[in-house]
Amino acid sequence: MNKNYFDQFFAKSDGVTTLEMHTRHVITAGENLLRSLPLNGEERRHWNEKLVRVAVLHDLGKIHKDFVKRLSGEKSSDIRHELVSLLFCIKYLHLDDDELFAIATHHKGIVNTHSTAKGTLSPDHIINYITEWYDADLAIFSIENMQAWLNIFDIEDDLVLQNSVKELPKDVKMYLNAKYQKKAIQSIAIRKQFSLMRALLMAADHLGSARKEDDIPKYKQLTLADFQPSKDNIYFPFRPFQERLQEIKTDVILHAPTGSGKTEAALNWVFANQSENARVFYLLPYTASINAMVTRLQRHYNDEVVTALHSKTLDFFYDQISGEYSNNEKDYQKIEQEAKNKKSLSRELFYPIKVATLHQILKTSLKGKGWEFALFDYKNALFIVDEFHTYDALLTGMLLATIKLYRRLFNAKFFFLSATIPDFMLQLIIREIYDGDYSKLIRPDANKEQDKVVLERKRHQLYCMSDATIEDETYLIKEYLNEGRSVLIIVNNVKTAQKLYKEIQFAGSVQLLHSGFNKRDRTIIERAITNEDILSRPQLLIATQAVEVSLDIDYDIAFIENAPIDALIQRFGRINRAGKKNINPIDREMSLQNDTVPVYVFEKSIGNTPFYDNKVLADTWTELSVLNNCELGEDDLINVCNIVYKDGYNEVQQRDFETGLNNTIITEFEEDWIAGHWRDWVDDILQNKNQKVEVLCRNLIEEYEAKITERRFLEANQLLVQVYNYEAKISKDRKSGDVLIANNLTYNPIIGYYVAEENIDDQML
Numbered sequence: 001m002n003k004n005y006f007d008q009f010f011a012k013s014d015g016v017t018t019l020e021m022h023t024r025h026v027i028t029a030g031e032n033l034l035r036s037l038p039l040n041g042e043e044r045r046h047w048n049e050k051l052v053r054v055a056v057l058h059d060l061g062k063i064h065k066d067f068v069k070r071l072s073g074e075k076s077s078d079i080r081h082e083l084v085s086l087l088f089c090i091k092y093l094h095l096d097d098d099e100l101f102a103i104a105t106h107h108k109g110i111v112n113t114h115s116t117a118k119g120t121l122s123p124d125h126i127i128n129y130i131t132e133w134y135d136a137d138l139a140i141f142s143i144e145n146m147q148a149w150l151n152i153f154d155i156e157d158d159l160v161l162q163n164s165v166k167e168l169p170k171d172v173k174m175y176l177n178a179k180y181q182k183k184a185i186q187s188i189a190i191r192k193q194f195s196l197m198r199a200l201l202m203a204a205d206h207l208g209s210a211r212k213e214d215d216i217p218k219y220k221q222l223t224l225a226d227f228q229p230s231k232d233n234i235y236f237p238f239r240p241f242q243e244r245l246q247e248i249k250t251d252v253i254l255h256a257p258t259g260s261g262k263t264e265a266a267l268n269w270v271f272a273n274q275s276e277n278a279r280v281f282y283l284l285p286y287t288a289s290i291n292a293m294v295t296r297l298q299r300h301y302n303d304e305v306v307t308a309l310h311s312k313t314l315d316f317f318y319d320q321i322s323g324e325y326s327n328n329e330k331d332y333q334k335i336e337q338e339a340k341n342k343k344s345l346s347r348e349l350f351y352p353i354k355v356a357t358l359h360q361i362l363k364t365s366l367k368g369k370g371w372e373f374a375l376f377d378y379k380n381a382l383f384i385v386d387e388f389h390t391y392d393a394l395l396t397g398m399l400l401a402t403i404k405l406y407r408r409l410f411n412a413k414f415f416f417l418s419a420t421i422p423d424f425m426l427q428l429i430i431r432e433i434y435d436g437d438y439s440k441l442i443r444p445d446a447n448k449e450q451d452k453v454v455l456e457r458k459r460h461q462l463y464c465m466s467d468a469t470i471e472d473e474t475y476l477i478k479e480y481l482n483e484g485r486s487v488l489i490i491v492n493n494v495k496t497a498q499k500l501y502k503e504i505q506f507a508g509s510v511q512l513l514h515s516g517f518n519k520r521d522r523t524i525i526e527r528a529i530t531n532e533d534i535l536s537r538p539q540l541l542i543a544t545q546a547v548e549v550s551l552d553i554d555y556d557i558a559f560i561e562n563a564p565i566d567a568l569i570q571r572f573g574r575i576n577r578a579g580k581k582n583i584n585p586i587d588r589e590m591s592l593q594n595d596t597v598p599v600y601v602f603e604k605s606i607g608n609t610p611f612y613d614n615k616v617l618a619d620t621w622t623e624l625s626v627l628n629n630c631e632l633g634e635d636d637l638i639n640v641c642n643i644v645y646k647d648g649y650n651e652v653q654q655r656d657f658e659t660g661l662n663n664t665i666i667t668e669f670e671e672d673w674i675a676g677h678w679r680d681w682v683d684d685i686l687q688n689k690n691q692k693v694e695v696l697c698r699n700l701i702e703e704y705e706a707k708i709t710e711r712r713f714l715e716a717n718q719l720l721v722q723v724y725n726y727e728a729k730i731s732k733d734r735k736s737g738d739v740l741i742a743n744n745l746t747y748n749p750i751i752g753y754y755v756a757e758e759n760i761d762d763q764m765l
Contacts, residue, residue, distance in 0.1 A: 005145075005148065006018075006019060006020055006063070006148070006149065006152065007020070009062060009063045009068070010062075010068075010071055011023070011059055011062055012071070012209075013071045013072075013073075019059060019060075019062055019063065020152060022059065022208060022209070023055060023056060023058075023059060023153070024153075025208035025209070025211065025213050026055040026058070026059075026204050026205050026207075026208035026209075026213075027052055027055045027056065027153070027204075027208075028208070028213040028214065029203075029204040029205075029207035029208040029212070029213035029216070030048075030051040030052065030055050030200065030201075030204035030208075031048060031051075031052070032213060032214065032216045033200070033203055033204055033207060033216055033349060034047055034048050034051065034200075035216075035218075036216050036217070036218050036219070036277055036349075036352070037277055037349065037376050037379075038275065038276065038277040038278040038279070038376075038379045038380045038381075039277070039376075039379075047196075047200060050096070050098075050099055050197060051197075051200050051201065051204060052153075053095070053099060053155065053157075054095075054099045054102050054103055054197070054201050055201065055204060055205075056149070056150070056153045056155055057085055057088070057089055057093075057095075057103055058082065058085055058102070058103045058106055058201060058205065059081065059082075059085060060084075060085045060088050060146075060149060061079075061080075061081035061082060061083065061084025061085035061086075061087075061088065062081045062084075062085075063140050063145070064079060064081060064084050064133060064136075064137050064140060065136070065137045065140075066078075066079040066133065066136060066137070067079050067081045067084075079129075079133055080107075080108070080121070080125050080129070080130075080133075082103060082104055082105070082106055082107050082108075083104060083121075083125060083126065083129075083130050083133070084130075084133055084134075085103050085104075086100060086103050086104040086168070086172075087130060087133075087134060087141070087165065087166070087168070088141065088146060089103060090165055090168065090169065090172070091141065091146075091165040092143060092146045092159045092160060092161070093146075093157055093159065093160070094157075094158075094160065097171075097172075097175070097185075097190075097194070098190070098193045098194045098196075098197040098198075099197060100172065101175060101176075101194045101197065101198060101675065101676065102194075102197040102198045102200070102201040102202075103201070104121075104172075104176060105121075105176070105198050105675075105676040106198065106201045106202050106205055108120055108121050109121070109369075109676050109677055109678060110175075110176045110177060110178055110181065110674075110675070110676040110677050111123050111125075111126065111176060111177040111178060111179075112178045112677060113177070113178070113179055118680075119369070121176060123177070126168055126172075126173050126176050126177075127167075127168075127173065130166075130167060130168060131166050131167050134166040134167075135166065143159055143161055146159060147159060171184050175194070175675075176676075178674050178677040181674050181675065181677070182674065188670055188671070188673055191673045191674065191675050192375070192670075192673060192675075194675035194676070195372040195375055195673070195675040195676070196372075196375050196376070198372060198675060198676055199349075199372040199373050199375055199376060200376070202348075202372075202373075203348050203349045203350075203373065203376075206344060206345075206348060207345075207350070210341050210344070210345070212341075212345065212350070216350060217304040217305045217350070217351065217352060218277070218305075218352070219274075219276070219277050219278070219279070219305065219352035219353075220301050220302060220305055220352075221274060221276075222267065222270055222271045222274060222300070222301070223271075224246075224268075224271060226267075226300045226301070227264055227267040227268075227300045228264075229261075229264065237450075238261075238264065238268065239260065239261060239265075239444065239448075239450045239451055239454065240444070240445055240448035240450055240451050241254075241256065241260075241265065241442060241443070241444040241445060241448075241451050242261055242264055242265045242268050243268065244442065245265055245266075245268040245269040245272060245442065246268045246269075246271060246272050247272060248269060248272060248442070249272055249273055250413070250440065251407075251413055251414045251415070251433075251434070251440055252269055252414075252415050252416070252440060252442055253416040253417075253426065253429060253430070253440050253441045253442065254266070254415065254416065254417040254418075254442050254443075255417075255418060255419075255421055255426065255441065255442070255443050256417070256419060256443065256444050256454070257419050257444070257454055257455065257457070257633075257634035258419040258569075258572075258573040258577065258634060259454075259459075259573070259577045259578055259579065260419075260444060260454040262386070262417045262419070263293075263296070263386075265417065266282075266384045266386070266415055266417055267300065269382075269384075269415050270382055270384070270415075273382055273413055274382065275380055277352065278379070278380040278381055278382065279352050279353070279354065279377055279378070279381040279382070280352065280353045280354070280381070280382045280384070281354050281355075281356055281361065281381060281382070281383045281384070282297065282353075282354070282355045282356070282384045282386065283355075283356055283357065283358055283361060283383065283384065283385045283386060283388075284355065284356075284357065284386050284387060285357065285358065285386075285387050285388075285390045285391065286357075287308075287310045287311070287312050287316075287357070288522075288526050288546075288551060289387075289551065290308050290309075290310050290355045290356065290357065291308060291316055291526075292530065292551065292552060293355045294306055294307065294308045294316075294355045297353060297355065301353055305351060305352050305353050306351065306353040306354075306355065307342070307345075307346040307350075307351040307353070307354055307355070308346065308354075308355050308356070309346050309347065309354045309355065309356035309357070309360045310356060310357045310359075310360060311357070311359070312519065313342075313343045313346055314339055314340065314343045314714065315519050315523070315714065315717075315718060317338070317339035317342040317343055317346075318335060318336065318339040318714045318715075319523055321335050321338050321339055321342075322335055332710065332711060332712045332715070333711055336712075336713060336714050339714065347370055347373070348370070348373050348377075349373055349376055349377055358385075358391065358395060358399060361383075361402065362395075362398055362399070362402060364378070364402075365398070365401070365402040365405055365406070365665070365666045365669060366398075366663070366665050366666065366679060367665060367669070367677075367678055367679050368678055368679060369678040369680070370678070371678060372675070372676075374410075378406060378409075378410040378412055379410050379411065379412075380410070380411050380412070381406075381410060381412045381413075382412070382413050382415070383403075383406070383412055383413070383414045383415065384414075384415045384417065385399070385414060385415065385416045385417070386417050386418070387418060388416055388417075388418055388421070389418050389420050389421045389422070389425060389566055390566075390570075392653075392656065393649050393653035393654070393656040393657040393660070394656040394657065394659060394660045395660065396425075396428075396657055396660065397656065397657040397658060397659060397660020397661035397662075397663070398660035398661070398663055398666065399660075400428075400429065400432050400433060400660075400661055401660065401661050401662070401663055401666040401667060402666055403433055404432075404433060405666055405667075405669055407433075409669070409670070414433075416429065419569065419573070419634065420566050420569040420570065420637070420638065420641060422566070422638075422641045422642050422644075422645040423642045423645075424642075424645055424646070424647075424648040424649075425645075425648075426441065428648075432661065455633075455634070455635065456633060457579040457594075457633055457634070458579065458593075458594035458595070458596050458631045458632060458633045459572075459575070459576045459577075459579040459594075459595075459596055459597070459632070459633065459634075460572055460575065460576065460596055460597060460598075460599045460631070460632045461585065461590060461592070461596045461597065461598050461599060461629075461630070461631050461632070462599055462601065462624065462627050462628060462629070462630055462631075462632050463585070463588075463598060463599065463600045463601070463628065463629065464601055464603070464621075464624055464625050464628040465600055465601065465602045465603065466603045466604075466621075466625075468602065468604070469561075469602055469604050469605070469606050470489060470491065470500065470559050470561065470600075470602055470606065471499070471500065471503065471606055473559065473600065473602075474500070474503055474504050476586065476587055476600075477489070477504060477540075477559060478504065478506070479586050480556075480557050480586060481506055481508065481539060481540060483586070485539075485556040485557050485583065486537075486539050486540070486541075486555045486556045486557070487539070487540050487541075487555060487556065487557045487558070487559070488541050488543070488547070488553075488555035488557070488558045488559075488574055488575060489540070489541070489542045489543070489558070489559045489560075490543050490544070490545070490547055490558065490559075490560045490561065490571050490574075491542070491543075491544060491561045491605070491606065491607070492544065492545070492561045492563060492605045492607060492609045492612070493544060493605075493607040493608065493609070494514045494515060494516040494544060494752065495607055496544075496561075496605070496606040496607040497512055497513075497514045497542050497543065497544055498512070498514075498516075498751045498752065498754065499606065500542050500606075501542050501750075501751060502751075504540070504542075506539075506540050508539045508540065509537075509538040509539045509540070510538055510539070510540040510541075510542070511525060511528055511529055511538035511540070511541050511542070512525070512541075512542050512543070512750065512751055512752065513525055513526075513529065513541060513542070513543040513544070513546050513547055514543060514544040514546055514752060515544065515546055515722065516721065516751075516752030516753050516754075517721070517749075517752045518718060518719050518720055518721045518747065519717070519718040519719075519720070520715070520718040520719060521749050521752075523718075526551065529541055529551065529553055530551055530552055530553060534554075537553070541553070541555065545563070545567060545571075547571065547574060551574070553574050554574065554575070554576065554577040554578070555574060555575050555576075556575070556576070556581060556583055556597055557575070557583065557597060557598050557599075558571070558572070558574070558575045558597075558598075558599045558600065559600045559602070560572075560599065560600065560601050560602065561601075561602050561604075561605045561606070561609075562601060562602060562603050562604075562605065562617060562620065562621055562624075563609075563612060563617070563620070564612060564613065564616045564617065564620055564644070565616075565620040565623070565624075565637070565640050565641045565644045565645075566641055566645075568601070568620065568624075568637070569637045569638075569641065572599060572632075572637065575597060575599060576595075576596065576597045579594075579595055579596075580595050581595055581596075581597050582594075582595045582596065582597075583596075583597040583598060584598075585598040590629070592631065593631060594631050596631045596632075601624060603621050613650070615650075616644060616645075619643070619644045620640070620644050623640040623643050623644060624640060627640070665679070692722040692723060692724055692725075693722070693723065693724075693725060693728070693740060694720040694721070694722055694739075694740065695720060695721060695723055695728050695730070695739075695740045695741065695742040695745065696719060696720055696721075696739050696740065696741050696742065697721065697742055697745040697746055697747035697753050698731075698741060698742065698743050698744075698745065698746065698756065699746050699747055699756075700719050700747050701741060703719060704716050704719050704739065707719075719747075720739065721745075721747065721752070721753050723742065723745065723753065727742075727745070727755075728740070728742035728744065728745060729742060729743050729744040730742060730743070731743045744756055
């Protein structure tokens with residue numbers, strides 16, 4: 001048969017990409033991908049031979065006339081081309097079962113009769129329809145077609161001629177069904193092989209389809225000069241505890257003060273433990289701090305190898321790509337597609353350095369969609385777990401269970417770092433993960449001069465205000481502002497922040513930061529308060545706990561409502577970060593011994609704080625009061641933290657922790673291995689039953705619809721705000737598509753959303 005026969009078939013509806021072209025793109029992507037993965041020479045040769053073979057065969061079913069019709073726009077034509085490819089292979093080739101499985105499942109997961117999960121094959125696909133597809137286009141199922149296709153790619157497998165094979169063998173049907181796969185394939189090792197082969201083909205297919213086959217970044221080996229502190233090309237020595245990490249080739253728990261250089265310490269550990277092509281994952285609890293860390297790591301590595309991985313990744317990429325164009329040049333649909341491509345690649349095997357939330361990593365151990373990509377991504381990987389003290393008891397339990405799994409399954413290494421971890425949590429980690437081995441714990445050494453400076457540094461003067469609220473002290477706030485001081489106010493709810501903004505009425509630069517802003521304005525605010533030009537940052541920042549998220553800000557004075565001590569330590573870390581400011585309080589006499597600044601903490605909150613444990617709040621206040629009118633260092637606050645949490649988790653938290661630690665999906669990860677299958681309820685578990693919904697405030701309907709008309713869909717979505725169900729009165733008139741419209745909410749880019757029917761002054765009481 002003449003090669004030209006296949007020139008008539010296309011892989012895509014673009015009218016350009018022929019089946020042969022796409023297949024060659026996938027082959028190239030697969031070969032380049034394997035060069036970028038942490039594999040030894042033997043492993044790379046093994047997978048390369050198999051991957052080239054499945055790449056050649058995975059889309060052969062696209063020559064079926066029903067697929068050709070669908071490409072031409074006939075929506076009534078429905079066919080699973082990958083199952084037609086599978087039938088070709090079973091009919092004429094002796095392929096390994098893992099290769100057949102990869103071809104069959106490179107688009108959809110296996111049959112799951114207990115779930116309505118999208119993206120899975122149906123029983124009819126593998127039992128009834130496949131025979132119908134065979135009968136509908138008998139002519140294509142010829143040995144001549146198969147031989148001609150293999151010849152195009154110089155594949156020399158011997159063909160076998162079987163009598164009419166128009167249905168799948170029983171064992172194939174069984175391993176394509178989640179209910180029966182373990183029965184059909186009892187060996188865990190073989191089921192793992194199925195997953196590995198599937199992951200490679202899917203990744204290569206996605207890369208080839210996105211035309212990224214020649215753009216796969218290679219991991220850059222760090223050198224010390226890449227991240228050593230410097231100014232004007234003069235390098236400064238690392239602190240002793242940072243330098244010590246250059247020699248440690250095991251897991252580490254670093255407990256060091258805020259502003260001591262923990263990120264540089266982590267990179268010293270990466271320098272010591274990096275291996276060829278092994279991935280690095282930097283875990284942070286909040287998207288704002290993740291986006292900032294991506295930018296920071298791109299300076300140490302380069303733009304091509306570092307990516308973000310979190311729930312708002314699409315918006316992050318859209319903003320990043322949009323910034324590369326002038327307003328007159330912007331093709332919004334093209335930018336959106338680029339952002340979507342980058343988001344897809346960030347979840348797969350493309351980027352060697354990923355900055356992610358814990359949720360993205362837990363999706364693997366909980367077998368969420370795409371978990372099989374991690375089988376290559378996590379091999380010999382280095383995980384940096386930053387700010388891990390912020391997770392609730394359930395997430396902490398799942399984190400520790402996951403770490404145990406990844407150390408065993410992937411030979412992964414972990415670097416914990418925190419300034420505020422209480423002793424009970426340190427002991428928990430060392431007991432559960434490291435069998436009581438305290439050598440894993442690293443702290444700055446008080447006997448080393450540079451470390452001693454960090455440990456003994458005082459940064460704050462504490463003034464406990466038990467008889468007033470922040471609202472009562474607005475005159476004092478204004479006095480500091482009039483002196484030219486920058487002031488940070490941190491309160492415990494959105495309405496209080498809005499109320500203080502209105503009451504203070506500062507004529508200078510002022511900014512609000514809280515959860516009541518939409519994505520568009522939240523991004524603008526975060527850029528403003530972290531502006532590289534410190535003088536361009538707002539002089540007054542009024543924020544909620546949203547400011548605790550590792551944002552790189554540094555204010556002179558703070559007014560803070562009481563909160564759990566671990567949250568307060570984070571809040572304190574946003575004032576006088578370097579410990580080099582010396583500011584006397586306006587309202588009292590104070591003989592300063594150190595470079596410290598005033599921090600006023602108020603026992604009484606203006607609004608309600610139902611999300612904080614009352615006992616923890618009371619214990620925090622009691623212990624802070626002992627330090628009233630004192631200059632504080634990090635150790636003072638850590639001691640308070642240890643006293644407040646001396647008994648560890650309370651009864652409810654302990655139960656949550658043990659539930660997470662003993663999660664059977666994680667603890668029985670290997671025993672319950674089912675290739676090509678995922679769990680569709682993972683997101684609900686990880687969101688911990690968060691009751692917030694995304695809505696469009698009524699005054700933004702016109703702007704939203706204008707953006708939809710212009711096909712600027714991501715920008716339209718960025719106008720939505722997250723609110724609790726009880727806050728929004730949802731319109732029954734859904735003229736704006738599926739978006740929920742809150743009739744009672746009005747949005748203001750300066751203060752966020754508020755209830756429209758009520759007087760805004762009354763709402764803020």
